[in-house]
Amino acid sequence: MDFDAIVLGGGIVGTSVAVHLQRCGVKVALVDRRAPGNETSLGNAGIIQREGVYPYAFPRDLASLARYAGNRATDVRYHPSAMPKLMPFLFRYWHHSRADRHADIAKTYSTLIEHSVSEHRELIEAANAQSLLRTNGWLNAFRTNRAFELALAEASRWREEYGIPFEALSNDALHRAEPSLGPSLLAAIRYTSADSVSDPSALVAAYAKLFEKLGGTVCIGDASTFGPGWKVSTELGVITAKQAVLALGPWSGDLTSKLGYRLPLEVKRGYHMHYASKSGATLNQPVLDAEIGYVLTPMARGIRLTTGVELGYRDTPKTPVQLDAVEPFARETFPLGERLDAEPWLGRRPCTPDMMPVIGPAPRHANLWFAFGHAHHGLTLGPITGRIIADLMTGEMPLVDPSPFRADRF
Structure with missing residues (x-):
């Protein structure tokens, strides 16, 4: 069971990565513990937020802080029991939310957001999922x-x-x-x-069917067994690949920590x-x-x-x-x-303190790629993230400059 690439995570981000890689002629296995679209990507409000150039900031005015x-x-x-652990993260989040810093973040974040609707519409048409789409804002x-x-x-x-x-x-x-x-x-x-879409989970499932139509393989597997090689245990047995993408949403930190990274997630x-x-x-x-x-x-x-x-x-x-x-x-x-x-x-x-996702190569591991931390905009940014990762992995010029989203920025 050898592949060119393993994508860990069957949410909107991981499935979009898998589709774009498969389109590039990369032999891909998409691995998750459940069928695509049945974890975090199932439960959002279904909005593809083209207007969302300013990611959701931490309140800084005293009235709001007192209310919360x-x-x-x-x-x-x-x-309350979680606050001691969360306070360092929240302080960094508060720091980045200052008006001038937030405005600088928006300049970078907007480079992703501007492609959100167009990239979704292209995949929706390819996946024959137009019945799920509403274009009335x-x-x-x-x-x-x-x-x-x-x-x-x-x-x-x-x-x-x-x-x-x-x-x-x-x-x-x-x-x-x-x-x-x-x-x-x-x-x-x-x-x-x-x-907006009438069923986010069904949208991810439609993208996964497109992925399989293109020749990709969807596997039920245990991401905790992932390790150097790159290999992971699945219902099909142990599969291996030359490259791997971690797109596990809120569970991404479990694997990055195992690999020695200390990312603020x-x-x-x-x-x-x-x-x-x-x-x-x-x-x-x-x-x-x-x-x-x-x-x-x-x-x-x-x-x-x-x-x-x-x-x-x-x-x-x-x-x-x-x-x-x-x-x-x-x-x-x-x-x-x-x-x-x-x-x-x-x-x-899954959130980072500077409100921007992690997209790009793992700093200390060759042929390992990160695609997580999209916070409120996972559905919005799934397809453009998938396209960027596929371009990077295949040596193409990315549509968006990925350097501001690199993992070693922290």
Whole structure:
């Protein structure tokens, strides 16, 4: 079972890497413990955020810090027992979030974001997955005029700096666009250049089928058995390859630590639940209730409610108090019916303190490549990350300069 390359991780990033490598004539094995698209990539809000040039920063104003310190905010919660371990990471995150540093990060980050929609659309067409795609943007909605005006100023700055288009929707325009929304939302900004999908897991599965159609091999395997060689144990036996890519999302740190790297990787946990709609109510696009901190998205299974951030250990059991806290607001916003899932889904977003992913060669191992740490934008940046890694591995000029995302920047 010899391959040219092993890709560890069957999420949106790893699967995109595998597709692009296979297209280049590289014989690839895509390895994960579950079928592609059934871990972190399953549970997001389904938005391909072309407008997301500024990655999510750590709050620095005293009012926000005081609000979060009380641990009763609806958009961010934390586990007190995890704070001693997380504080060094959070301090570095806070450091990089200063306005001037955040602006510099955006200049680099935007080089990835600008290709997010175009790279997805190309793979979606190749995978014949057009039925999953919505091209009508998404709504950032507000309960107060003050919050709306502040967000409008920010959107205007993004348009001036990066050409990000948007539409400002008054109360009437918002409720014409989404008649089923309740009166608590007063106005919205619609980011028109973004896309969304009705089933993120099905999208990854479609990309995986494209990968297999191109001649690639999907294997169920145990990434913890990965080691120099490069080799890993799978249901097909031990497979080996000349090159390997680590794209294990929130579990990437387990292997990089085993190989001697000390990368600053942590996770932001989050939850989702699906609901039926009452009385024929419909939702046409994702809607962020910005001041409460949750997203409602129309999905194949129903209306998906996704929460904000829970800070804690990666493998701590579920504590979905945040979901319970925002659900009453969501029911006020949209006529949600019964819960459709037996229990809330818990996901883990892999994060770095400078808010940028790790993309490129492993500093101390030949023929080993890293592709992880995409935080809130894993779905958004999967295909462009896959293309960059494939270009680097095959000696082609990458579409985007990968040097700012190198692992040895820390």
